[in-house]
Amino acid sequence: GDSVTQMEGPVTLSEEAFLTINCTYTATGYPSLFWYVQYPGEGLQLLLKATKADDKGSNKGFEATYRKETTSFHLEKGSVQVSDSAVYFCALLRAGNTPLVFGKGTRLSVIA
Amino acid sequence: DSGVTQTPKHLITATGQRVTLRCSPRSGDLSVYWYQQSLDQGLQFLIQYYNGEERAKGNILERFSAQQFPDLHSELNLSSLELGDSALYFCASSVSSGNIQYFGAGTRLSVL
Numbered sequence: 001g002d003s004v005t006q007m008e009g010p011v012t013l014s015e016e017a018f019l020t021i022n023c024t025y026t027a028t029g030y031p032s033l034f035w036y037v038q039y040p041g042e043g044l045q046l047l048l049k050a051t052k053a054d055d056k057g058s059n060k061g062f063e064a065t066y067r068k069e070t071t072s073f074h075l076e077k078g079s080v081q082v083s084d085s086a087v088y089f090c091a092l093l094r095a096g097n098t099p100l101v102f103g104k105g106t107r108l109s110v111i112a
Numbered sequence: 113d114s115g116v117t118q119t120p121k122h123l124i125t126a127t128g129q130r131v132t133l134r135c136s137p138r139s140g141d142l143s144v145y146w147y148q149q150s151l152d153q154g155l156q157f158l159i160q161y162y163n164g165e166e167r168a169k170g171n172i173l174e175r176f177s178a179q180q181f182p183d184l185h186s187e188l189n190l191s192s193l194e195l196g197d198s199a200l201y202f203c204a205s206s207v208s209s210g211n212i213q214y215f216g217a218g219t220r221l222s223v224l
Contacts (some may be wrong), residue, residue: 042217046214056125096210099168099170100147100213102154102155
């Protein structure tokens, strides 16, 4: 079945450091890929998405590129801030009546 | 604000009891999804409704049931509660299957 594998956290970075959170997927067909973010005490917010190979999703300085050849969708940010501290979830969605399939989440802590 | 409203925010109850969680989707969204987030299982899909009809079922226990009403709001009923049912329950909505899902802030259920 479909699955998403994320790097395990927690990840602790200093402010202004470069962030990479790895995400790989297994799915039939060509799923859409997402990154969701969950700030402390809140629900999941859509951070960015990509719907086909080589698409790059971007938002709030975060980027991820849909790489079909490596079945990956790694999240990157050039310079993290304390306010980026949250749990990040990679997810995939196939067409039709299928639910989102989530990775286990990666907790990011950014220290000043 | 995602536009998806979940009530209540917190629920504390005892084992063996029954509770109802409520979700109002974003205006115009016909699909509603329920997910359970627990520390050991991560984010698990429970069930999906589309315009009042059940469309997909995930890892939903027989003690749990859901429905979507004509005004498109949905309720998740959890009965014969056990300690292990303590979790965050999220509702998400989308225009239709296969589209971006927007999440509510969740209901935190504590079974004592």
